[in-house]
Amino acid sequence: MERTRKFNIESLTRAQLLIAYVTALLFFLLFLFLGSAVGPPKVFDKQCKRWFQNPPPPGLDADESALKMMDQVTPEQFFVGGKPISHTVSQLSRWNQDFFFYMNVYRRPKIRNAKIGYEIEPLQLNIYVEKDMPESTVTTIPQDAARITYNRSLVCPYWRLNSTLCPDPSGLVAVQCEAPHSMSSTRCGICNRITLAHETFIGNATTYRIIIQVANDEDERHRLWNFLTKEDIQQIETMFVFPAESFTEFELYFRYMFVFVSMVVTVAFWITNRMYNPWRGFALEQKWTLILLVSLVLFNNPFFFFTVVVDSWFFPFLNLVFVNSFLIIYLLCLLLFSDNLLKRHKRMSTEWFYLPKLILIGSLWFVGLVSFLVSRRKQRDDIAMNDLENLSETGVAFFKVFAGIILGIYGLWLLYLITMLVIQWVEDTRHYLPRRVKFLWLLALLMLFGIVAGYYTLVLRQDEQMKAIEFFAFFALYNLHVYLLALMYYPTGPTTGGASYQPATIKGGISQPPEPEVDDNLIFDEDDDL
Numbered sequence: 001m002e003r004t005r006k007f008n009i010e011s012l013t014r015a016q017l018l019i020a021y022v023t024a025l026l027f028f029l030l031f032l033f034l035g036s037a038v039g040p041p042k043v044f045d046k047q048c049k050r051w052f053q054n055p056p057p058p059g060l061d062a063d064e065s066a067l068k069m070m071d072q073v074t075p076e077q078f079f080v081g082g083k084p085i086s087h088t089v090s091q092l093s094r095w096n097q098d099f100f101f102y103m104n105v106y107r108r109p110k111i112r113n114a115k116i117g118y119e120i121e122p123l124q125l126n127i128y129v130e131k132d133m134p135e136s137t138v139t140t141i142p143q144d145a146a147r148i149t150y151n152r153s154l155v156c157p158y159w160r161l162n163s164t165l166c167p168d169p170s171g172l173v174a175v176q177c178e179a180p181h182s183m184s185s186t187r188c189g190i191c192n193r194i195t196l197a198h199e200t201f202i203g204n205a206t207t208y209r210i211i212i213q214v215a216n217d218e219d220e221r222h223r224l225w226n227f228l229t230k231e232d233i234q235q236i237e238t239m240f241v242f243p244a245e246s247f248t249e250f251e252l253y254f255r256y257m258f259v260f261v262s263m264v265v266t267v268a269f270w271i272t273n274r275m276y277n278p279w280r281g282f283a284l285e286q287k288w289t290l291i292l293l294v295s296l297v298l299f300n301n302p303f304f305f306f307t308v309v310v311d312s313w314f315f316p317f318l319n320l321v322f323v324n325s326f327l328i329i330y331l332l333c334l335l336l337f338s339d340n341l342l343k344r345h346k347r348m349s350t351e352w353f354y355l356p357k358l359i360l361i362g363s364l365w366f367v368g369l370v371s372f373l374v375s376r377r378k379q380r381d382d383i384a385m386n387d388l389e390n391l392s393e394t395g396v397a398f399f400k401v402f403a404g405i406i407l408g409i410y411g412l413w414l415l416y417l418i419t420m421l422v423i424q425w426v427e428d429t430r431h432y433l434p435r436r437v438k439f440l441w442l443l444a445l446l447m448l449f450g451i452v453a454g455y456y457t458l459v460l461r462q463d464e465q466m467k468a469i470e471f472f473a474f475f476a477l478y479n480l481h482v483y484l485l486a487l488m489y490y491p492t493g494p495t496t497g498g499a500s501y502q503p504a505t506i507k508g509g510i511s512q513p514p515e516p517e518v519d520d521n522l523i524f525d526e527d528d529d530l
Contacts, residue, residue: 035472084213099242107189117158299326371399
């Protein structure tokens with residue numbers, strides 16, 4: 001079966017191709033402008049509470065009334081004396097989606113250019129969480145509460161000395177973390193942030209109170225930490241970080257705009273291809289571009305509204321399935337498109353062409369899904385169970401290593417295909433391919449770096465300073481790239497492509513010999529199926 005319609009990329013003139021790429025770029029810039037002009041200025045709200053080493057550090061202009069409001073727990077009492085500290089956040093709603101609870105440890109300003117760094121591991125903590133409890137000034141863990149010990153690490157590298165402004169004390173009342181610094185001329189060191197808890201879904205609870213207490217052996221605390229808390233540690237800061245309600249509201253509008261556009265593009269692409277050929281007559285690129293479009297609709301998440309308003313873990317889980325599926329399908333498309341370009345002159349059965357790729361990419365999809373389910377199942381019952389050290393017994397660490405191995409195999413496979421394609425295009429003139437097709441393939445490869453950058457920025461970095469424009473930039477980039485693929489692989493009509501499309505010719509003007517009849521169980525990836 002021969003393809004009877006050209007791809008749009010084969011029929012467009014150079015000027016039309018240039019207009020298409022420039023239009024995609026302009027739409028991307030337009031979305032950036034809308035995100036910055038109409039969207040909220042920030043993604044996250046933060047609330048901090050701080051405990052200073054008494055007396056207050058030199059240079060702090062604090063009157064007697066402020067000192068009376070200081071929390072009586074000092075870093076020395078927390079680390080050495082084992083006295084608990086607590087932090088309460090209120091007026092949360094489902095529109096805040098989730099929250100992280102962190103601890104920052106600030107060090108005194110560096111003296112005599114000393115380069116001193118240290119690490120405390122394990123830092124054993126008792127973390128107790130209360131939901132919708134009445135306000136209380138008593139900071140104690142109830143006697144009947146389960147005393148679960150969580151292992152964390154306190155790492156204070158020397159290169160982070162004097163790296164940040166010393167924050168002001170907050171007293172007994174939590175403050176906005178962006179409050180101005182009265183000690184603006186004093187710089188403190190800061191240890192690596194410690195993640196204490198992660199609430200993956202804020203349901204009906206509007207108030208959370210978290211109590212933290214050091215659980216290391218008392219002799220160990222006095223022997224190792226007494227000097228640090230007196231001579232080095234200046235203050236402890238706990239911090240709630242959660243999405244702003246204004247961001248969630250704008251994200252809702254933004255997502256549904258892309259859901260609508262993606263559905264229109266998907267339906268148009270399917271109908272146009274189906275008018276000319278049955279499904280078996282679709283080119284490989286057209287089949288998988290259509291599948292990628294469907295996954296893009298789900299990636300934009302038409303059920304996002306229910307994720308916010310319904311008190312259930314199912315819709316947040318569904319959102320993760322959609323995101324994971326879109327990224328996995330895109331990785332699979334890169335392999336398929338690259339392998340198809342490399343083996344256009346060969347014939348491979350459907351099983352041998354697809355099966356190895358489906359096993360590899362399917363394993364990655366399965367590992368990602370199962371590891372999320374295992375970790376979230378633990379966190380649903382205990383929001384402090386968020387660190388990989390605590391989750392190691394459930395197999396998350398194994399899944400992490402297994403996923404790394406699969407990604408390594410994928411990277412080597414893709415690198416092999418890229419190398420062989422370049423060699424073939426340079427040395428073998430019998431397999432000519434237009435530059436415009438090569439450019440589109442190269443653009444798809446470059447998009448892989450965009451996916452990696454987006455995953456790092458939106459997931460791994462966990463930067464509460466992230467601007468809303470960063471989120472919308474990656475969101476718009478993923479959508480517009482798939483739209484561009486659909487435009488380029490769109491079948492042309494008889495007026496542009498001809499009712500009976502003839503295969504491409506070999507460089508030099510010599511026509512290809514007609515191909516023999518092939519069994520329907522084979523993949524048609526000769527020169528007429530780019």
